[in-house]
Amino acid sequence: MSAVREAQIRIPLIDGHKTYHDISVDICKPIESKASRGWYICITIAGIIALWGIGCIFYLVGTGIGTWGLNKTVNWAWDITNFVWWVGIGHAGTLISAVLLLFRQRWRMAVNRSAEAMTIFAVIMAALFPVMHMGRIWCAYWVLPLPNQFGSLWVNFNSPLLWDVFAISTYFTVSLVFWYIGLIPDFGTIRDRMTKPLAKKVYSILSFGWTGNAKAWNRFEIVSLVLAGLSTPLVFSVHSIVSTDFATSIVPGWHTTIFPPYFVSGAVFSGFAMVLTLLLIMRKVMKLENYVTVKHVEYMNIVIIVTGSIVGVAYLTELFVSWYSGVEYESYAFINRFSGDYAWAYWSMMTCNVVSPQLFWVKKWRRSLSFTFFMSFIVNIGMWFERFVIIVTSLHRDYVPSSWTWFHPTFVDIGIFIGTIGIFFTLFLLFARYFPVLALNELKSILKTSGESYKEEQWKAEGGLYRKSS
DSSP, rough: OOOOOOOOOOOBBBBOOOOOOHHHHHHHHHSSSSOOOEEEEEEEEHHHHHHHHHHHHHHHHHOGGGGGSOOSSSSSSSHHHHHHHHHHHHHHIIIIIIHHHHHTTTTGGGHHHHHHHHHHHHHHHHHHHHHHHHHHHGGGGGOOOOOTTTBSHHHHHHHTHHHHHHHHHHHOOOOOHHHHHHHHHHHHHHHOOOOHHHHHHHHHHHTOOOOHHHHHHHHHHHHHHHHHHHHHHHHHHHHHHHHHHHHHHHHHOEEEEEEEHHHHHHHHHHHHHHHHHHHHHHHHHOOTTTTTTTTHHHHHHHHHHHHHHHHHHHHHHHHHHHEEEEEEEEHHHHHHHHHHHTHHHHEEEEHIIIIIGGGGSSHHHHHHHHHHHHHHHHHHHHHHHHHHHHHHHHHHSSSSSOOOOOOOOOOOHHHHHHHHHHHHHHHHHHHHHHHSSSHHHHHHHHHHBBBBEEEEEEEEHHHHHHOOOO
């Protein structure tokens, strides 16, 4: 009896026996055709929420920072919580684009464009909160080391908050350049397909005269690799610098060396969850099932398992170090977290960030789109609670019991946060309408190695049994 040998062939990353022309048609279709009613409904809702948030921001600027729920004890709360949360969400874009490019991971091709756009918009949202926290927004330029009319008035280079200015601005600039450079060949393709004179002119300007010849592609690949090399350290440095805002203080619960790696892994964790939220919606609405496959979702869920486990280990390490240090104030800070007034927030964080990612060890759930979509929300809710727990529970009970207090967010706190979510989705919906949501030329580059037709030919050549997973 002869045994049937199964060829070790990876599952295709592009389904449906696509050709180069099919890829151009499928990805350019949302741009070339009229926007659907669903898109108009979504952007209307997002726009209304965004306008509410902008209104709250104007009210804050006109009235003063006292409209927030801050008090003498809890002087950081929702504003910095949301800042760190948005910065974390922006991490996955650079990781997918830069790090996975350097490691030659083909599955990034279908998800990198949306992840990069998400990074740009998330960093913009994050930058709003420190600026608003200043109170006098019109003096925001003081954080830049610029010569001014006041003589020798310079910024404090020893301040971790100033490090944020340099980290976020550098991260945003490099991410923006990386994102736009990757778009240039796709803009050239869209330009050549456009028939309306105005649209053709606009995409012609955006494409910077892209020709698509061998010399242009060679320079494109070199620039992409150089930018990837510059961006990779930023993935680890930006959130490490954000974590030093806390770690360099002497506040119990913050003064710990584990914060940088702990914050970076948590940022990648929440960023991948947000990418999944956006991709699964676009996959369905824009009919991109052949390009964003179940295998892509599974790969991203594996990253969530790994980073979620790292975050869980960091939580346990914090508890151990607080006990092992023998410092009663440090021990009390963590005891208060899981048993104090905000214990509900702590256990919500532990459930969402530590327990829920482990469910992805079950392959059926890891490959389930509906379960993944639900879990992506759970992860981001949990990561928001993590930042809230770190900030508020470490501050609301300090060394003097007479100053112990309770933090209550006001309608301005809540309105600005929800408003930034509305602004984020408005920008992303505009991006999805006028820009290619998938890197069509990069997808073409892997068609011959990862397309379904090629995989079947390879199976026949191997003479084995090729089974396509559903």
